[in-house]
Amino acid sequence: MASDLSNIFKNELANTLEQLLGKKAKIAETKKYEDDIDSSFIECDAKFELKGISTGITFYIPNKSSIKFEYLILGGMGDLVKENIDDETIDAVNEIVSNICGSFCTAANAQGFPDVVGMKSEIKSSKKVDKNVLDSKKESFVFKSLLDEDEAPLVIYFDKLFLPFFSSITGVEEDIKPQVVTAPPPSPQIPVISNNSVSVSNPSKNLELLYNVRLKLSVRLGTKIVLLKDILRWDVGEIIELEQMVNEPLELLINGVKIGEGEAVIVEGKFGLKIKRIVNEDLKIDKIGL
Incomplete structure (x- = not known):
């Protein structure tokens, strides 16, 4: 459903x-x-x-x-x-x-x-x-x-x-299944033997090939929708109140996609994020498009 x-x-x-x-x-x-x-x-x-x-x-x-x-x-x-x-x-x-x-x-x-x-x-x-x-x-x-x-x-x-x-x-509760386009059967391939090849039967090994992909991590403090007339009045020193309360968790984003929540901490003089909730590994990979 x-x-x-x-x-x-x-x-x-x-x-x-x-x-x-x-x-x-x-x-x-x-x-x-x-x-x-x-x-x-x-x-x-x-x-x-x-x-x-x-x-x-x-x-x-x-x-x-x-x-x-x-x-x-x-x-x-x-x-x-x-x-x-x-x-x-x-x-x-x-x-x-x-x-x-x-x-x-x-x-x-x-x-x-x-x-x-x-x-x-x-x-x-x-x-x-x-x-x-x-x-x-x-x-x-x-x-x-x-x-x-x-x-x-x-x-x-x-x-x-x-x-x-x-x-x-x-009032409609029926299942909706995505349309599946049937691809033509692949043409036979001649296997290539190589000492450096990776077996497709080992998905965890294939996933390791992506481990060094660089992804952008960011933390969303809060958002607010404002009027254009207010933006035009902004100047140096202006304080903008966000919608998020100070005790609410911050959102952890990978490539702009939320995968968890946490709280701000200080680590050796730098801002950091202590993770309080995060999606499981399969959903994590799915959400960031890998």
Whole structure:
């Protein structure tokens, strides 16, 4: 059965809206879309790649929500009561959806689910569409988001292959098996005898050939999403508060992929990391792509 990412998705959706829009955000309800929103939409088509699967999520943001998002992401500048969607509104919504998808991938990958290894996203297109575009999108769901108790609904369509990963929302729990492309049988090879050859029947010996591969280790202290206007005001001496609390573990990354957590220590005058949790060897190799 596919890992259920429903709560992770809803949490990252609410967290990203709160960080970008400066309003207390929460997802109050999710339900099947029943043609009950009388509005045109901004359509943002997001492509997702995860272990053996290429799939997608399409966001449909109603006009009213789109205009509200644009107004808030610009810090309260602009026209909150305008009626028509323009390019600036589409750009603002595209930026918000891109951040939602990126945060969702980061949070899902950090869970270590074997069927959600190395998930990444890409926004393929953003455009204004009519209401009737959802007539053919049967697996669409309304996410009732509240911004300081002010309602801003979103409609989200899950691609068929992605439905089981959101079973708490979609009700679909069937297994999804990655498509396997059958390769033609290899042509016979004449064995080459060499004193320096390594037998393929000894996987541990083959793995030793990778032991001297150089990989980049880094430690993530914390992150924060900030507005462009704040970045432009930064100067020497500025203190930026991160989201991570001082007593929370730091993330251990190899080539940008989280494989464990630990706490900061001092080793002979240098910063170090004492590992408190780490993935097993097989998953460790899989996560860093070896």
